[in-house]
Amino acid sequence: MKISVTVNGTKYERDVEPRTLLVYFLREALGLTGAHVGCDSSSCGVCTVVLDGERAVKSCTMFAVQADGHAITTVEGLAQGGKLHPLQQAFWDCHGLQCGFCTPGMLMTSYVFLQRNPDPSEAEIRDALSGNLCRCTGYQNIVASVQQAAGVLRAEAAPAAEPVGA
């Protein structure tokens, strides 16, 4: 089947088998290997990508043909203009990763989560990340990373000139 998918801002038209999973389409057809495959059963979340800028989806549980006409953001599309996204910077700063295998999924889930909840509590972050497994960090530094990124993103989103006394 012919599909047209925009990935990280670039439009791709490809012919795919209907049973091709989105994660293999990204990894093998487009060479974007940031999303990984860890469990084949949508338990671990290492394949998480963002659909249409607003939904974190497990790309091992979605067919490539279902992405036809949609936009996908992968971890490769997070950094803009050679500058790390605040989430990427925070994971680095806070030691939010060890083997790195879950990291792309953690970043993409957090990316969508912080759009919806820019000022989350620790409990809310832990709830939001509960579909993404990590075997190395024990999550504590991942939570700290998301907290740091949330602060940076809020500061970036704040009006450039704060009213006096705010």
Add this chain to the structure above:
Amino acid sequence: MSATTDGVAERHSIGQSMKRKEDPRFIQGRGHYVDDISLPGMLYLALVHSPYAHARINKIDKAPALAVPGVIAVLTGEDLAAHGLSWIPTFHGYDKQMVLCVGKALYQFQEVAGVIATSREAAYDGAEAVEVEYEQLAPVIDPFESKKDGILVREDREAKTNHIYHWEVGDREKTDAALKASEVSISQQIYFQRCHPAPLEPCGVIADMNPATGRLTLYLTSQAPHAHRTVVSLVTGIPEDKIHVISPDLGGGFGNKVPVYAGYVVAAAASVVLGKPVKWIETRTENLTTTGFARDYHMTVDIGAKRDGKITALRVATVADHGAFDAAADPTKYPAGLFGIVTGSYDFPTAFTELDAYFTNKAPGGIAYRCSFRVTEASYAIERGMDVLAKKLAMDPAQLRLKNFVRKDQFPYPSPLGFVYDSGDYQLTLNKALKAIGYDDLRREQAEKRKRGELMGIGISTFTEVVGAGPSKLFDIMGIKMFDSAEIRVHPTGSAILRAGTKSQGQGHETTWAQIAAEELGLDPQNILVEEGDTDTAPYGLGTYASRSTPVAGGAIALAARRIREKARAIAAHLLEAPLDDVEWENYAFHVRGVPESKVTMQECAFAAYTNPAPDSEPGLEATFYYDPPNMTFPHGAYLAVVDLDRETGAVKVRRFLAIDDCGTIINPMIVEGQIHGGLTEGFAIAFMQEIVYDADGNNLATNFTDYLLPTSLETPKWETDKTTTPSPHHPIGAKGVGESPNVGSPAAFVNAVMDALAPLGVTHIDMPLTRDKVWNAIRQGTPAAASG
């Protein structure tokens, strides 16, 4: 150098929480794991698995698979036999294992055939299409049944018994007599359940035989690339120079990526036969059902003591379930690993331990899952045992431990089971933990709650590990001594490349190895590139597992750097125009003794080594060191868990968990803390949720992450950590290793806490995992009111 608040001199590089050098590629999706690699013309391998735990294979029909579009070949055990590859030796050399079933399948999911195709999908279609005629046989699943030899698992072996070996250490007679004479004694059966490391990246390989050069390249999920190269050469007869193992980024290992698996061998054989690269990436189900399980030890712990709590003797007898092949990757002289550490942190006057291992119709393994060989099992046994003894004595478990610890002045301490502990201060560490958590207040709170019928528990674990295998006189794997190595080349402008025989799986070697070398050389760790995992370039080493990287390779790095420093000193003498004996290294530069203003940096020496070498000297600035450690290292710690139990649901809430670790000199505190967080989380999982369960027919009931549970961010407790520092006296930088301590030490702390909570109900022991239903049942059965109602 300036003094820090704790009085330790601030150092150039060691002791700094430097951000990790490997992270930029991981956070940008540019990691390079085996499955990320694609080669031109690459084929894919999928495996066919036995649905039965024990079955004769009467016929394999390849034809339907070969008819599937894209399928190139189907390989069976018979085909491999033609290449002498139907059986391969297991790592510790006492047994062999089938690559693909020959004659019989010995456990469920055992590999029966391999299908090679032009695409991943076609390979799986082909695997589905292979027709196998099985004749089911009765399996033996329980090692205590296996012991009776009613069903023989291994017809291929000369000895017609399921008994694999008996192993023992210590003084049996003296220990038995002391136990008999003891004023108080306990005998506790403890099962450490079968579990699985389950790194998020499954195992895999791309085997690439180049017919033009005759060279076989293996991109392999390998924690021990050099050992794997040697094994491949020994098994296949391919000269070792024609084998190139590349272990790229690994998505965790935890011991799972030490053994050799069927998929690796079949992919390599297929590549050799077809002359094309062949990729095999295991599914999660394959990972959980066929590769390296851990533990599965049935232990009986006997401890004798005086009425005042002074311990007199320890005996531990174990029945070990090894599955269908004896595939534990233990050092040759240690079939039961380093289980002899079972006397733990305590000064037993006498001890004895014995173990009998049996075959069953279950997957093989017995790997060192985030621990030095069998050290987790041993630590769990003694730490549970000490708590059971404390209850029997009606003594506070902290007091019992403090009374019986090996004292600081007893180091180096020869244990009754044959180790010489290098250093430690167990009293200090436990006292620090008790104070930090407010132990006395917690006990008071518990007493109040008990009056109200509330179930609160405090658990203690004060473990000692034995890691860093190891001294070559004792340690080898398949004959290869367990030294490790480092090579450092300093470039003319003062940056460097450092290669080691280890292989990081997330431990951060690219950062910590650079910090060790930078400390020794006074160079910038940011400009020391660390490379591991490529057998063409790295010096020979035995790899990363059993907490051996820092104790062994870490020593090699420091000593290679010191070799460079010694050469650089001669260059500095040349530059300073001073006699060699007058040139000394201080404050990370060379000076003429007594003339502090004279100064030559390592960078200047490096430049001179290439541009202005001393007359009659050898140009260049590099060194290699193979480090054979004189002893093991013995990290220790004191862990405290506080739990609250819900009487109605059996739910356990871990309210607090404090880990005080003593791993000797710390290279990077941030990384050490991260390792501890991760290991505690794995220990938490083992204590509360993880078990590879088989039913009576040998069906594996934990074949994916919905049945084999990994803790999520929701239930994982928040960890509190701190340290004491007792450097190893024999290690070049005093480091002991830390990555496994939390996984070794924490299960007992969790279980002791839950048992402490249940103590008023008369419950003394529940085997892990402490699932909600097990705890709930214990509460129901342990509560007289509930039992009568």
